[in-house]
Amino acid sequence: SKLSQQEIAKTDDHVLCLETNLDDATGQQLAAAIKGALELGAKDAWAEPIIMKKGRPAYKLCLLTATTQQELFASFLFQHTSAIGLRVHPLQREIMERKLKKVKTPYGEVGVKELTYHGVKKFSVEYDDLMKCSQKTAEEPEKIRLAALQEIENKGE
């Protein structure tokens, strides 16, 4: 279960960032590795363009994982990409407390995260919900997002 879909009360946790520089992987393989790592339970996965030795245009592949999953994801990367080594950053995460709610708009219902951290409070509307409502109603996602935020404001939250 990924950060963006969880109800979370504590605002601090510890994770690993696994990184590997790949000058012998294709874009097809990189995209498959990002998708596969998320399906296997990585908290996040992304790629960064880099320039490696011998002038090679390459990508750095990065995974964010639980501290207990170093070997699981090292095995994943070694099996499914051309990586033969990887670097491990132990990191702390600072995260906002979150409560999940449903908000009704003229275009359909959308999920909203109420986010708080030491006096900061904000709302984040689920993008996938916006896209679903948008496909049903042919209204732009931004318009639906505005409607949801307006609805929250009207309720005095």
Place this chain on the structure above:
Amino acid sequence: SKLSQQEIAKTDDHVLCLETNLDDATGQQLAAAIKGALELGAKDAWAEPIIMKKGRPAYKLCLLTATTQQELFASFLFQHTSAIGLRVHPLQREIMERKLKKVKTPYGEVGVKELTYHGVKKFSVEYDDLMKCSQKTAEEPEKIRLAALQEIENKGE
């Protein structure tokens, strides 16, 4: 007070690198966050292009802060960007000892940092000073930089 404007004697210090991956921020917001973080006292701030899950072209926003300022800048990022979580790298910095001086050139006076580290010595001319002299004299900044470095060499420093 940022590193590049300080007179510094010790060559080692400890800092935090705060990072957050943003697929729901605009370039306008990212540029404002970089500027705002520096105004609030961040030691450095920058953005890196990344490719996030679901094929999203995104940016990683990075802040370098004092070790005592984790909550200050977490609050800043949560309030002023779409971030809902961030990663914290505790880092050590290796920095050159620096002395600030003023150097006269035919195009005006410019600030110069004399930088030393274990037998390495070099000089760095303040870019903003070069730009000011350039605007007054219509001479290219590079030409003025050369004149300043020539002046330093002539003085036998």
Place this chain on the structure above:
Amino acid sequence: SKLSQQEIAKTDDHVLCLETNLDDATGQQLAAAIKGALELGAKDAWAEPIIMKKGRPAYKLCLLTATTQQELFASFLFQHTSAIGLRVHPLQREIMERKLKKVKTPYGEVGVKELTYHGVKKFSVEYDDLMKCSQKTAEEPEKIRLAALQEIENKGE
């Protein structure tokens, strides 16, 4: 119908490249625009990281379209992204002649394009087919690709 899925005999055609620099779009919106443009019939769609005025980390969104579809895709971009203008490059494309075939491997059947151009001949295995066979057999896509290319070579093609 996109280039990569077509049987093509002629090796020259004319297309438009539509480009727009976006400093007020999010990564979520950019990914949705790339997907939406392809669904609407764009021949290709991609994004490039750029640095815009006022220090804004941004992306250039690029679409490749038929020469008759300038207004269709301009309308698409104006409606579904924050773009308020776009640049049009009329381009010629040089493309390899292609014949589609099916190749049997121990891991399942995969599509292969036989590609020729003025004496150059090569084969390209469909990545999506490799992934499907890989999911069924738990064998790595690269291994399956090798098997398909080996099969083609054995047949003396």
Place this chain on the structure above:
Amino acid sequence: SKLSQQEIAKTDDHVLCLETNLDDATGQQLAAAIKGALELGAKDAWAEPIIMKKGRPAYKLCLLTATTQQELFASFLFQHTSAIGLRVHPLQREIMERKLKKVKTPYGEVGVKELTYHGVKKFSVEYDDLMKCSQKTAEEPEKIRLAALQEIENKGE
């Protein structure tokens, strides 16, 4: 006068894109060139990360100019950057018709562009105005943008 600040009735115009690959310029110089080109009247200016020959991490500098200004901006680039050559793309631009208006929000007045193109209609709030209102009222720019768009909708536009 740049595109984003103009009231424009026609939706087609012709421009030049001047490009130069720079492996011998610094980031300080690139940022100064982008700023300087815009001050000299370029319609747009940006940089793209590229990897040049001999494995050099570099940037492509791009200017959008009037068709009559090729020599003016070639001279600018040759004088103010390390460029010794540049490439010229003659381009057509497709742009939305725009009308400028002022909209009152609880946080101050902001400029808004009403944009139309073949049946597409949208509104774009001036980011610099949002920032000014934000600084006066300590309200987030996004909140002010929402208020402006709400105001426009309420007026039935």
Place this chain on the structure above:
Amino acid sequence: SKLSQQEIAKTDDHVLCLETNLDDATGQQLAAAIKGALELGAKDAWAEPIIMKKGRPAYKLCLLTATTQQELFASFLFQHTSAIGLRVHPLQREIMERKLKKVKTPYGEVGVKELTYHGVKKFSVEYDDLMKCSQKTAEEPEKIRLAALQEIENKGE
């Protein structure tokens, strides 16, 4: 013979820019293609990070060639990379007039290009020569470049 090593009198010429988006090439192959294209006579060659369909982290490979060499370099790309199509931009180049000269410095002799264009005049020191002198004398390349430019200025050129 590439632009950067030529003595050139005219300041205008016509070239082709060949571009291909590669999501199935590795960094090793991209670096080899850049090197190979230059050896075959391309005027320039470089790569740009892009994000392609299906969220693939990829690179755009770009070649600058003579207008008569479209088929030569299309064949090169089709044979030596995974490209199956490419886009052709006919471009004009604006280039500075250049005279080559040798300049003596305390660290050895270096090549210098005297560059002129409509009243703009500047000098560019050959980087490879700087590196050679640097390796012989253990002096930094920047220091040697300054010495060369100083020498030119002293001669009243």
Place this chain on the structure above:
Amino acid sequence: SKLSQQEIAKTDDHVLCLETNLDDATGQQLAAAIKGALELGAKDAWAEPIIMKKGRPAYKLCLLTATTQQELFASFLFQHTSAIGLRVHPLQREIMERKLKKVKTPYGEVGVKELTYHGVKKFSVEYDDLMKCSQKTAEEPEKIRLAALQEIENKGE
């Protein structure tokens, strides 16, 4: 001796990642620093495009070094680049066990690494060997790589 050329039995080691953001270095200098660091014994070296303060298009230069070499490489960076400070990440590396072998193909002999990690096993063919065989035989490197992998499979390894 770099990771990619070593026979390695243990699968865990500790390294430093040294990073510095450079807005006052050119691409020529960055490429020279990557090459120079590797010659001095860095385990890896690469550059990442970033956007720094004041809208500067820049690069982050990264070195991977032994834990005992912090001062050596800090001195290298301070002497050979414009860096005046750098950040130090102590990292752990997870690496595959490797055995080096030679494999004969119809196009010449190539080095192959047999790589293992907790039940994962794979083979990586030396790219430089592929290029050498390719230059001698005019066969594509990919074809030679396939032949080597086929040879390994036939031997039942």
